[in-house]
Amino acid sequence: MLRDDPLFYVVVAAVLVVLAILMIGIGGFAKGGEFNRKHANRLMRYRIIAQAVAVVLILLFVWLRRGMI
Template sequence: MLRDDPLFYVVVAAVLGVLVILMIGIGGFAKGGEFNRRHANRIMRYRIIGQAVAIALILLFVWLRRGMI
């Protein structure tokens, strides 16, 4: 069961982390102004790194659990 697997919770945390970063980026873009000018590129880089980590964790999870069904 997925609830018994700690790696599942790590994957969920990584995906939620990407969602938070995305929402901060969208909020900054919508608001515009100084915050967006100063931080937009940095937030985009954090999102891309977070997505790469989340995808790697998802692939690891699928690879490790593929024969356990």
């Protein structure tokens, strides 16, 4: 079962981190102003890095769990 697998929770946490960064970036873009000018590029870089980590973790999870049903 997926709930018994600690790697599943790591993958979920990584995806939620990506979602949080994305929501902060979208909120800053929508609001505009000083926050967006100051942090937009940094948030984009953080999102891309977090997304890459999440994809690697998802692939690792699938690779380790394939055929173990």
